[in-house]
Each structure stands twice: as C-alpha cells, then as structure tokens.
Amino acid sequence: MDRRDSLKSMFLGSLGTGLLLTGCDPNLGEKEVEIAKAAEDYFGRTPEELELIEKLQSEQFFREHEMDTLNVLCALILPANEEYGSATDAGVPDFLEFIVKDMPYLQTPIRGGLMWLDHTSNLEYNTEFKSASEENQKAILDTIAFPDPEKPSWEQPVQVQFFSLMRNLTMTGYYTSEMGIKDLDYKGNQPNIWDGVPEEVLQKHGVSYDPEWIAKCVDQSQRGVTAEWDDDGNLIT
C-alpha cells in the first residue's frame, strides 16, 4: 500500500467506529476521531533517528548499584500517595538511564552526585545511601535539598546542584509518564471541539467573555458547513 492509499484507508476505514463516536462531540468528523487510535509503536522518527534511539537503548550507562540508588532516590523525591505511585513506580529511573546517554553532559554530575551520597552516608551512618534507614537518607537530603535563595544556581555547592538536577529530572520524568499525566489531570491530546473556557472557570478567575468578541467566533454547530463568502469577505455560511 503506498502512502496515498494508506491515507485513504485511514480516513475511509473508519466505518466501524460508530461505537467510538459515542460520547464524542457529534460535530467531530469520523476521520478526526479515527486518527486518535492510529498511534503505533513508532512516533514519527526518521530512519536515522530510529537508529540512534536503538543504539542508545542497546547501551547501559548506570551500574547496578547506581540503578538501585536511583530507585531509592527517585522514590524519596516523589513518593507514592494514596492515589498514585512514586516516581520510581512511574519508571523514572529507566527514563534517567536513557536521558543520560542522550545528553551525555548529565553523566558525570549524576554519577558523581550518587558517589557523594554514598560517601556522606558511609561517613555519617557507616553504610551506603541505598541501605541507610529512610530517616537517615532524608537527613542527608535535608542538607542538599534547599538551595540558598540569595545565590544563582551555578554558585550553589555541587551537592546542592546535584540534588536540584535530580529533582528536575525526577519531576519531569514523572509528569511526562502516563501516571504523571493522569495525576496532573491534563485533559487534552485528543480530538475535541474547543468552545471556550467553562463558565464556572471564568467566574472563579473573575473574567468574562466580551459578547462582541464572541459574536465573531466560530459557531461550532456550523463547522461542517462549507465556508462561503460574499464579495466583501463576509462569511455567509
């Protein structure tokens, strides 16, 4: 099947999607709904990009002990709550393993930072960070988790910079995971009809729509009607 044909089949091959349409806006066309379910394993990579990803995935940067430490550390930074799992449950350590290979400048700060954790824990508690009690782990983190607000980030002590980096990567890894997006309650990335901010939200934030402005906006019940204009450019459909 060539591209044009596959396109055609994607648009036309949606006859069996009546069930899918249930609950969707009746003004949404079938093909708009259909593309949402066409997501496959790939995400639009060129062959060269795919090759790079495969190469990076075939390599292993973190050693077993480092991965174990990351599993502990990520779950301390963002632990589970009643509803959602921890950053470690959401797969953040695996994301870290990939991202340090993709952004090699992260490797030494993270590897060195993990060594700092072990060194400090050995010194204070006579055991590696991952084996220390949660109380002792937190006692170590408490010394590096709060940057001096008077100083720019690059002037903070190295262990503080390390923790800020780990917090950033852990948080971004979590909120870009399936679990994190649910937790955030992000509701987009799907076909829908935008028809303005919900009234209760407008009220909550103390704003309202200008009727004159809104009168010019799209009437979503007419979106499927082909546009026509008069000679002066006034839309007449």
Added chain:
Amino acid sequence: MYDVIIVGSGAGGGMATKVLADAGLKVAVVEAGPHFDPADPKQRTQLKWPYESPRRGASNRRPFGDFDSAYGGWEIEGEPYTQKDGTQFDWFRSRMLGGRTNHWGRISLRFGERDFKHKSYDGHGDDWPISYEDVKPYYDKVDKLIGVFGTKENIENEPDGFFLPPPKPRLHELFYIKGARKSNIPVIPSRMSMLTKKLNDDRGICFYCGQCSRACAVYADFSAGTCLIFPAQKSGGQVDLFVNAMVREVTTNDEGKATGVSYISKDDRKEYKLKGRIVVLAASACSSARILLNSKSEQHPNGLGNSSDMVGRYLHDSTGASRSAFIPDLMNRDTYNEDGVGGMHVYTPWWGDNKKLNFPRGYHIEVWGGLGMPSYGFGFNPNDLNRFFNQKVGGYGNSLRSDIKKYYGSTIGMAGRGESIAMKGNYCEIDPTTVDEFGIPVLRFNYKWSEYEVNQAKHMNDTFEEIVHNMGGTMLQDAPSKESNYGLENPGRIIHEVGTTRMGSDPKTSVVNEFQQLHDVDNVFIVDAGPFVSQADKNPTWTILALSWRASDYIIEQLKQQNI
C-alpha cells in the same frame, strides 16, 4: 524535458507546483529532503504522548522538540555554514517535502499598504516596485484556497481578508486582553491558517489538539505538501517529485539561458541533471541565493542573475525578543481541555506611531500559556514560584505534587516579532574555503543588527512589563541589559529570513523584476522570500504564497505568448 523545474517544496515551491501543474504544465519538484506526509502513520507525531518518546519530547535532537515535524534545524550534520566578522546568524533549514511549512506557527498575515511603500513613509530601506493593490487579488485567492481564520477589524496597515471564524480565547488570553487594553494596546483574534470550518472535501476540520507544529494528519492546517502539492497530484497534474535531491546549480547554455538543474542524490551520492524550459527557485531565501551564486559560467562569471552583485545582499530576518511572567490570579486552576489550535487565539498587531519612537518599524506580540501537555522540562524548578510568597524553595516529597498543581497554567509568555531595516551590508555569500558533504560550497553570513532593532527590542520588553503589571503579574526574568541588546535574538532565529534576491525595476540594484523573474535570465524565477524588498512586522508565509501565485500566473501568460 520538463516545462518547469521547481527547486524546493515549501510555501513558494508548493504554490508554484499547484498553479503551474493545474495549468497543465509538466513539472518537476526537486526537494533536498525525504517525502513527508503527516497522515503517514510512520511519520506522524500528532497525538503522541510524551512517554512515547524515550527523551520525553526534549529538544536536544529536533530543535523544537521530538514531536515537532521539522526534519533539520539550525545545525545539520554535513551541511555547515560559516560566519564573518563576529556575525552570529542562525540558519534554520527543514529538509523534507513541504519544508518549513510543516512546523511553522501558521500565523498568516497580509502585508499592508504601508509595508510595500515604507521608504516613502519613513525614508528607510526601499519601496517595493509593487503595491498592496497588486497583491490583494492573490491574497484573496490564497485565503479561499488555503483557509485562514480571523476577523474583519479595519485596522490601518493590517488588511482584512476572507476569514474563517476564529476560536474563542483561552483563560490566560482573557487576562492578556485585559492587561493590554488597560494600556490601550490593541488585541484582536489571531489570523492563522487552520480550518475552523469546512473548506473543501480534501481537508479535515480542526479538532483542537493544539499540535500544528507536528503537522496535521487530517490536513486541517496549512502545509505545502498537504494543501498544494498533494492536491496538484490528485487532480491529475503532471508532477514528478524528486526527493533527497540536493540541487547544486542551475545549468545554462551558450546564450546564458537556463537549461535545467544539476543535483546530488542523497540516496546514491551521484550527480544528476534535469532539463527544463523554465527553472523556478523556491529553496528558501538563503538557499536560492546560494544556488545562484554557485551557478557560475562563462556567461555568468559572478553567479547566475548576479550582474548587479546584489544576490545575497539585503538579507534580513524579523526581530524577536520574549519574556515570561507569573500571574497569581491564574493559580489553582481547574483542569479542562484547552489545547485549542496550535498557538495563540489572540494577538496584538502593531499599534505604535514610529514617528514618535526611536525605531522606525513596528512589531506584533504573540502570547502563550495555558494548561499545556507536559513535555521534557515540565516540572523543572517545581516550586520556584514560592519565592514570590516568601515560602521555601526546594525540598522533596509529596508537597511537590501540590506545588505542581498550584502553579500549573499560571505562567504566560509574550514574544515580539518585529520589522528590521533591510541593509545592503547584511548579506550571505559563498565561503570559498568550505564545502558541505555534497561538495557544494557553503554560505558565509555577514550580519549586524542596527540601533533601530536594538531600540525596538527594548520597547518590546518595556511593553511586556507594562502588560504584565496590568495583569497583576511578575516577570520571571530580570529585564535584559543593554549589553545583551535587550534580549534581541540573533538574526535567523525567528526563521523569517528574506531579501537575498530582492525585486526592483532597476537591474543594477535588484535581482528580479516585479514578477520575480531574473533581470539577467528570463527563464529563471524565484518564488521564495528572497525577492522581498522588506520583511514587514508580519510573518512572511502568506506573502510568499500570494507572490508565488502571481509569479506563476505570469509564467503561464509568458509561455502562452511564447515570450520565454
């Protein structure tokens, strides 16, 4: 033997392909990158989730992030360019069918009456040899063929068009409207090329995923492949696509007329020739200039069309500066789907009187914000904003979760995009010491901003601060200093580079005539933004499209009259 060989498949090349193929001409389109169709499941990035990318959409590989549809960027392996005398010009290239139209912002503004005659108005730069009235019929046709939403506002130098209805503003946009209007800064609905309403049977209607930069699989936004080249093929046009074909030069005969092009196939690294009666260059302002300059022959020792020595000169990009701000009234938001169209639903067209300001040309303001989809970088510095409430910044644990939710959607950003003055001393030229991996000599850039652009950037920053103050917000960064040119971006950064083959009626001071035909060679045309005499405070794409259509009509007419 082709009637027309078109080099490049972006806005200009796409439009020429459509118009010339629809007229029954046999057309070859030569594109440096691969075929691209956003509906192809293998190429599609639309509606993908951040976790489908192992780098979570980070921008370390594709410059606008992993899901952006542009194949290319400011740096392309094997395709260098060089700088002269401390120049920092950033050259963005998108190697793919449809070129940069696949990922662009779809802001589709007409140039106004004054934009074509700005020298007469303020003495700077040059007037175009044509006026708004010459282009208006083509803007009208582009509106109807491609579709653009907007509203009739009857604002001076911001011509109205045949608009589809715009989407309603988002929450942060309502705050922006309020803040701007308090300072008498106008805000109107955006003018962008997404279909908010059905236009024809070939194109889908926008389903508001906010991802136009990923290119639309139902063709509800404009890109040159989906809206021009595919339809030209579909309606039976004789269009041969040559992809992965890097054009080296335009070939000429003993009389100095163009005979076709030579290109290097990226697939087998061999050189090929195509023969055509007419060559249309649409490779982008800088790439077309490069091809001309590399097309040296006995008849054209200074490069094709370059007897004036003007090819490459008057290179200019839009100016750009941006800031972001925290708006406490936008904290603690209820979530709902406000993806909307890709980009802003409202914007500010230029409102100032330059005769009272220390810079001669205007800018427009783009605005962003809202409950966007997380991508790499989301969650960095999760509670930095605590500093505005004298609360602790940093820490760990479940409190970070509530910090994230508290601040989600409470920041906005503004970007100014302005007009710079085209200057002869800003140019690209061939660097005789460097070749790309295809053995083609590369471009070297020479570019300096003038005080006008720097003053304009300062005005942008002052304006942003005033609007944010009116919104009850706080800027997230300190005001940029004079030493940093008030945050003025490097030239090339806004990706509106134009002017390298400018049009004019005098062959001594311009490269093409008003129909974008080389003064020196009557069977070579340029339909990208190279012929722009000046880049207005608008985005160039709609004008590229209108002018390409106009030039294509002229080609058809000249062929009929057997003048070429």
